[in-house]
Amino acid sequence: MNISNIFCKDGILAKSLKDYEYRPQQVIMAEAIADNINNNSHLIVEAGTGVGKSLAYLIPFILWAMEENKKVVISTFTKALQYQLVNKDIPFLKDALRLNFSFALCVGGENYLCMRRLNQAGSHGLFELDETEDLKRLFEWKDKTKTGLKSDMDFEPMPKLWQKVCREGDICFGKKCSYYEKCFYQRAKAVERKAHILITNHHLFFAHIALGWNVLPKFDSIVFDEAHQLEDIASGYLGIEVSNYRIKNLINTISNPFTKKGLISRLEWLTPHTISEINLLTNKVRRAGDGFFGVLSEKLDGTTKRIRVENFIPNLLKEPLINLSEGLKPLMKSAENYEDEKEILSLIDRCITLSSDIDSIISQTLTDHVYWGEIDGKRIRIAATPIDISSILREQIFENIKPVILTSATLSVKGDFSFLRERVGLNSGNELALDSPFNYRENVMIYTPNGISDPKDTEEFKRDVIDCIKSILNITHGRTLILFTSYEMLNKAYDALNRLNSSNRLNSLNFLRQGEMDSYKLIEEFKNGDNLVLLGTHTFWQGIDIPGDALQCVIIVRLPFQVPDDPVTEARLEKLKENGKNPFIHYQIPNAILMFKQGFGRLIRTQSDKGIVAILDPRVRTRFYGERFLSALPDCVRTDSIEDMKEFFDRIR
């Protein structure tokens, strides 16, 4: 079996797939991947929408894994792609190729029910009154489920209940557990160890690296699909952070004064004196935590802030956490069984790690990290994030595993991959840029209106944008996605457009905005409704897939430059400057172009999709970098005339 007789016009795929279309780009990609597997070299592939990249990498890797008995990890950014691979593409290939390869979906341990914790908490009455109903359902479900996975439940258990019964790495007893044979997680791990293909996501993959390569089984090669997200996801996992929730969770696990639950209520052999001593120590941590996060939130003043100086607030938590860990140590000696001993030990470790993490952040001992704090609702956190992860990824991944494949529809700036290579530390291997097989010239018009003020004139820009959106919507009558770069602008536009709608200056449209309901539900509503306009920011630039007539117009309000006042971005820009590079040219422009291509890519999802992309930001025409943005897009007809746009839209409607 070889690549060409699988992909050719009368090949295996053509015989198995009813609407199979031969796409030369897909064959080129599959052959390039096969070559790089044989040559043991890394490969970056940018594959435009419609190339069919998942089959193009799956097939050569399945053949290799079967022939050489290798194990391959496929890591994605979105769950949607993960489920497409597991539920559609791979089962299809198993049938079509008639190969007996095995595969497994790898998810984090916290997604599995832990039988030991469930039974322990049930028998010691560790649950709270409001959890009784969900607990009953959990006990019924555990006898029916084959996977023990939370995603397989037909109800959503209370998060605080699930936290008490899910698998937690540091208190998993592994082979010493009396439930080992029945354990859902251990069974899943056994399947993963035997599988040729493992499907996971970037979050779990980088958690695997951060935890010393201890989460996934040993593997031989990796494909990062949706690889444009690597730097941001990796940075999040390779740093450290401490939140008020993490402190609360730790002390409530030891002793919760409100519910009277926690470890010490379960250890029946503790003397009243020891219980009151531990309670005293946990109360001290609780009070210190309240003080610490109180001072922190005053300093942050409701925003995300960079912390530039050491010891910017007193480390009130260090001593109480160490005292608590010391107070727990004598309990280890009196523990009556392995289970108690292991749990006490893990709590001691958590106190010590937490104390050391806070210390590293407050005293800023980690080099090449940016320190910052954030208030997000009730959650207050401080963090240290590596500024440049390229050397970490190079040492940990690219010098360790071969081949590594990076793929996505947006990795290059007009075929130039240097930005991605620099950011992720990949300075070897090959690269390939493949255009989409779709006919953009026929099916898409790019509209760049004249007369919109420069975004630096904020109020004029906002006014012009609303006027222009109104004109566009009066042509499209909905079926439009509007992409913003900030919630502030999104909300202002939402209010203004609703006012226009109520005063009959728009044709009875319905507006949906990101954040008003779960994103998945919002997109489903948009797909199935009439006269709808969807307003989104951030994740909506890249995470949504709306094929067909429901979406015929994408409006890009502003070029998606990352805001330099985000602490991590700011630190990256400073670092480039220190290294003698112009951060705007070397970071902000290429980064924004990749995001811009993602936003543009929302419009055309299938061969028959047609529509308009309106780019309202005048800088694509007036600034020196504007043409770099436009020329990074597929070849389309461009216009600055609303009449042309209307004529095109009437034709494709």
Ligand code: SF4
């Ligand atoms: S092996 Fe670990 S996850 Fe499984 S039941 Fe035991 S403690 Fe829970």
